[in-house]
Amino acid sequence: MSALNQLSATDIGRRIRAGDTTPSAVMQAHLARIAAREPQVGAFQTLDADRAMERARAADALPVNGTPLGPLHGVPFVIKDIIDTDDMLTSWGSEIYANRQPERNAACVQTFLDAGAIPIGKTVTTEFAYFKPGKTANPHNLAHTPGGSSSGSAAAVADFMAPLAFGSQTAASLIRPAAYCGVTAFKPTTGGFDLTGVMGLSTSLDTLGVLARSVTDLILARAVLLGQSLPPLADFDETLPRINLMRGPHWQDGSIEMRDTCTRAMAALAATGADTGEIATPPSFADLTQAQITVMGYEAARARISEYTAGGATISPQFRALIQVGQRVSQQAYDQALALRKRANQMLDVLFADCDVLLVPSAPGAAPKGLQATGDPLFSRMWNLLQLPCVALPFGTDADGLPLGIQLIGRRGDDARLLDVAAWVQDQLHRA
Template identity: 40%
Template sequence: MKERLLALRQMVRQVQAGTGMVAALAEALIEAIDLTEPTLGAWHCFDPEYLRLQARQLDARPHKGRLHGLPVGIKDVIDTHDLPTGYGSRHYEGTRPASDAGCVAMLRAEGALIVGKTVSTEFAFVAPGKTRNPYDPAHTPGGSSSGSAAAVGAGVVPVALGTQTSGSTIRPAAFCGIVGYKPSYGLIDRTGIKVLCETLDTVGLLGWRVADVALVASVLAQRPLEAQAGTAAQKLRLGVFRPVFWHEATPAALAVFERALDRFRAAGHEIVELPDPGDFGALMAAHTAIMSWEVPRALAYERLGDGAGLQPRTYENIQISPVTTAQVYDAAQAVACRERALWKEAMTGLDAVLTLPAPGEAPLGLSSTGNPVFNRGWTQLGLPCVSLPAGHGAGGMPLGVQCVGAMGADASLLAVATALETVLGAE
């Protein structure tokens, strides 16, 4: 896997530099997918001839975009006009949207090579798909951005789009040993993406390196996010947050996290413990209540049908909860608003907050995509997050560190993540 990753990375660099042909890169991608897909199961839709057609068109372009020839996978809950979009569900198998999602249209405009549609859990919710972990196919790749994480982790594509409503970008990135980036809420437009939870859904990116996700995010957010990627302060002030559920982390995850902190200190960065400025437990409960209210309404069409084509687990979880009343929902939104204000103040003077991206290594088996306990609170706050690979457990499965930034401070967070990635020894 490492040799393939290095070879593809070199070809991508050559294409981006204008010294390589997209058509040759496309052939290498086809070979890599043919080799890995029988075990990995990362792709919902992949058409080699369509990839070759795009490559020829890109090579013939007189003016090259910022993403010229950059291979990108697209999560199956994101609309594409020329590839089927099934939203991870048999109910929508073969659906052809009339237009691209806004984010896909912007990728194409800048010359990205759309490789195919990656597997998603059904509606980016709870029912897993076919994808397996690139490090060990007996383990989950995480979810709901399962195929995107696995394809990047296997070295097949340098970047893939995902989404996050609970932990659907950061957690699978950690499980697959890659970089995951969940932007500030609303930074990247969500038009043309299947809605799961209106006030939480966020477009995410998964990539080989921080520089890869920063470049693509810059195009999608229409902001110079990558310009600051190497400009973090020489000495960072990093807060360590150990939430009330810290004890749910495995010994291996905790050991890798502490070793990472030691390496950051040795590199000259200041590490300070950050107490809970509010009530993170209440914030987690608010996230649960808000999803419980919004998901059944976003999926009202599917909920009010007979459930044909839906996985039973999905159909069960999109029903109206008698416990989550309008009053409970409104109270949860008030809690979230209060916590945002408290965290804004608490993060003043810090370059980032460090915590875990997942409780441990990717769980064995494919019936679950893992526990999002270390992600839900940050998603509810709307804060930008980056997961960095930081080591491995005894079984060789990846473990990571999560960096959290202030609301809207995505460029600064990506700069911090780039600095810390260097310390952790990213190639």
């Protein structure tokens, strides 16, 4: 039997409801793991173990008192430190806001609390969810980056410190750390989750998301955030999903191992009898990565100008460069980038005409060595620009044992179908 901290959120909830364990036992297991590993991994910005245990013990008593259990009753979770909490500081990864204490919880945090989930702490983010890394190391090899900007969230889930974590994405801040740390992540269709109480960087690109170790947990988290009942998993016994590989305009910029991971995943899925194929990348998609950079820079330069102006020496060179580049983006260039996004979105019906999801790279390769940077967001930028739902799935390792993975892309607004297919794909790849 797996240790309690190694269980999925779904399994933890099931065992608590069945009376096979208690929220305090679950929390104790996670806190023991954190005590053993946090000095090396550095996933947490704020950790209040006493408060977490206090909440867990209070949750122990609720069934005795006849209180209905929420769908996440007793399930621990962690929160990226750009997401407001009313009892923990939210510093946005910046010295400027080191002592910032929000008055209320972000909508996502409150929704999880109302569902019975128990927060462990706030996880490390890059400064303003951009490029300057924090202290977090990759739990698979402490000399390597965990990715960013949801660095601590991905590391905490990967290292069995928490089964669920909130993160966010503007370029690749969910998918890339999930790929580097060997966990799953879900970025919904842009606007799919409420961003109230989440620091903004780029108004048309920012998206709240979730990290976990299984797609079933992503489905559970989505249902809770949307106030929906947990849906049954799709039955693919008779009609298997339709999946197309799309190499994309940057295929040759990734490592050989990354390309091999994608083709091996497609071969494994084809062996199940699924309808698989390959689709060519439209030539205009080659310009979408630069369009995302243009849009993000333009919007960030306006959203975070006050920090740039007042931050002085506390602002990193990376963030200063983002704002300066964004200030130089003309209204015309911004409008042209948005127009390109619109034209590309009009082509998506053709891309998805004969498939449920696209299988694409999730990162250029395994996590790079060093903690001075968080890796290249190259393979998520255009999908984030197009505001499509995405799921990161781990698949295999490189020669050094570091995780590799793939990314599945769904139709805009068809998040439920994407997650159903992703759950099926994860199951098939586990068997491969």
